[in-house]
Amino acid sequence: MNMALKEMKKNKTRFLIIGAVVFLISLLTFLLSGLANGLSEDNMASIRNLPEGNFHLTEDAEGSYTRSNLDEATVQSATGQNNYAFSVQMGGLEKSERKYSLAFFNSTSASPFPQPDKGEVVLDSSVKEEGVSVGDTLTHPQTGEELEVTGFADNERFSHSPAAFVNQEEFSSMFRIEDFQVLYTENEKDISGLETFSKSEFLSSIPSYQAEQMTLSMILWFLVLISGMLFAIFFYMMNVQKTGMFGILKAIGVRTRRLFYMMWVQMLTITSLAVLLSGLAGQTAGVLLPEAMPYDLPISTTLALAVVFLVVGFIGSTFSGLRIRQIKPLEAIQQGEG
Amino acid sequence: METFHLKNIRKTFKNGEVEEEVLKGVNLSLRPGEITALTGASGSGKSTLLTIAAGLQETSEGEISFKGKNLADVKEEKLRKVRAEEFGFIFQSSHLVPFLTVEEQLFMMLEVAGKKKEEEEVTAILSKVGLSHRRKAYPSSLSGGEKQRAAIARSVIHRPSVLFADEPTASLDSKKSEEVMQLLEDMTKERGMATLLVTHETEMLSYADRVVHMEDGKILV
Ligand SMILES: Nc1ncnc2c1ncn2[C@@H]1O[C@H](COP(=O)(O)OP(=O)(O)OP(=O)(O)O)[C@@H](O)[C@H]1O
Numbered sequence A: 001m002n003m004a005l006k007e008m009k010k011n012k013t014r015f016l017i018i019g020a021v022v023f024l025i026s027l028l029t030f031l032l033s034g035l036a037n038g039l040s041e042d043n044m045a046s047i048r049n050l051p052e053g054n055f056h057l058t059e060d061a062e063g064s065y066t067r068s069n070l071d072e073a074t075v076q077s078a079t080g081q082n083n084y085a086f087s088v089q090m091g092g093l094e095k096s097e098r099k100y101s102l103a104f105f106n107s108t109s110a111s112p113f114p115q116p117d118k119g120e121v122v123l124d125s126s127v128k129e130e131g132v133s134v135g136d137t138l139t140h141p142q143t144g145e146e147l148e149v150t151g152f153a154d155n156e157r158f159s160h161s162p163a164a165f166v167n168q169e170e171f172s173s174m175f176r177i178e179d180f181q182v183l184y185t186e187n188e189k190d191i192s193g194l195e196t197f198s199k200s201e202f203l204s205s206i207p208s209y210q211a212e213q214m215t216l217s218m219i220l221w222f223l224v225l226i227s228g229m230l231f232a233i234f235f236y237m238m239n240v241q242k243t244g245m246f247g248i249l250k251a252i253g254v255r256t257r258r259l260f261y262m263m264w265v266q267m268l269t270i271t272s273l274a275v276l277l278s279g280l281a282g283q284t285a286g287v288l289l290p291e292a293m294p295y296d297l298p299i300s301t302t303l304a305l306a307v308v309f310l311v312v313g314f315i316g317s318t319f320s321g322l323r324i325r326q327i328k329p330l331e332a333i334q335q336g337e338g
Numbered sequence B: 001m002e003t004f005h006l007k008n009i010r011k012t013f014k015n016g017e018v019e020e021e022v023l024k025g026v027n028l029s030l031r032p033g034e035i036t037a038l039t040g041a042s043g044s045g046k047s048t049l050l051t052i053a054a055g056l057q058e059t060s061e062g063e064i065s066f067k068g069k070n071l072a073d074v075k076e077e078k079l080r081k082v083r084a085e086e087f088g089f090i091f092q093s094s095h096l097v098p099f100l101t102v103e104e105q106l107f108m109m110l111e112v113a114g115k116k117k118e119e120e121e122v123t124a125i126l127s128k129v130g131l132s133h134r135r136k137a138y139p140s141s142l143s144g145g146e147k148q149r150a151a152i153a154r155s156v157i158h159r160p161s162v163l164f165a166d167e168p169t170a171s172l173d174s175k176k177s178e179e180v181m182q183l184l185e186d187m188t189k190e191r192g193m194a195t196l197l198v199t200h201e202t203e204m205l206s207y208a209d210r211v212v213h214m215e216d217g218k219i220l221v
């Protein structure tokens, strides 16, 4: 006989309330996670979309790509198939009166980034919506250099700005930098004189990215923690209320284990339903929210968070259930309730 | 014939530094098909004796012999099994599970005792206690007498060998009390249970086969 479900059926409101709260908290977590992920993509798509690998900076750069200068010889010997070097600089281009803030990329030939010829530029497709089209000529205000737009690339962003891919010569004259900053290798872990970072390490070495993501993930984990505590408190209060009944059940010979199962079944039912609904709502939000809103919630993240909620709910309820073990049948009988 | 024996049961409670001996060497036997009534002044130790016999609290000294075992030495899990399979309980309040219907209370008890789900048995016992028409009712909608009758049905559905009843009629008026006692007597005879009944009320003693009087932690002979 499933006593857990019978109790839920009899006390619907009580369980609906906790279910609703878990739904809201998990929904908030999903939305926030979608936002964090969306912002991260909006911020750093160009790096995020590179395959996993090793990012090398010079040792004296102390983990900051802006201070890294790879010498020519290293780049020559290390680059090749699947290994390449690139540089990024923030800057802008103008078209008549309009200014466009862009992240300029320059890379060696094996890289997945576009490599236009001299006098040309390839832009992130978001610039299209701001009135730039293929064939337009953009001016670099500091040097007066003119670049013709030869194409657009999808989802190429760095530091919340659309990327602009240019030729080595233009890059050097615009920013007066001859050397590459970052060396990417697929498998090479150790290169002498260089410090190696994984992709996520490299991403979090970029200060603005780090700050943004840390704040969001802190809120996220707080929400998860709160939901766990909520479960603990809810089941604690229910268990306190049911102390007498548990005592009687123990007296007539019900196993303590069975009382725990009851609680776990209830917790799992509530959480699964609530998280299923909020997960669906989170996915729907991805469809409904306007394109400009940086929101991206992959199914895998949804599932991972759902599992986290189940685990946290389990821990929370079990923790509060520990007192069930201490209940003495006798006390319940002497309390004389029911 | 199987019987239930309490031998030289002593119980001491510690209240801080003060030790109080509540049971001072009690000997008592219960016999199948008999109601043994335990009476005595309030505080004389009746409930303490009953709960020790029922394996709900430990004895300080003495032996509880049942089916060749001394329950005083049996581990908690084994004791739980004995309570589930061999004992039945009725208390002053009915202590029904609030979210189970009357018949579900009985099915649960059968399950706890590791017995099959006997529809017919449940139907028979519910008609015996006069609750056939209330079998789908939840405890909150039952009257006090109905609750207590449901509790009696629950306490015997799994055919226990020993029934422990601590003042089962205390919360009922005299007419309802008579009904409940009549039921207890019938069940005890019919099912050959050894019933230990604690009661205050002298009117109830007429249903007992044997009356034992307790005073100050001892049984008066
Ligand atoms: N857990 C305990 N700790 C300390 N003293 C206890 C405990 N349980 C019972 N006592 C004491 O033991 C004595 C006997 O209690 P018991 O409940 O057995 O009496 P009783 O005969 O059932 O009384 P009543 O007729 O009022 O139910 C009382 O003095 C009581 O205070």
Ligand SMILES: [Mg+2]
Binding pocket: B046, B047, B048
């Ligand atoms: Mg008593």
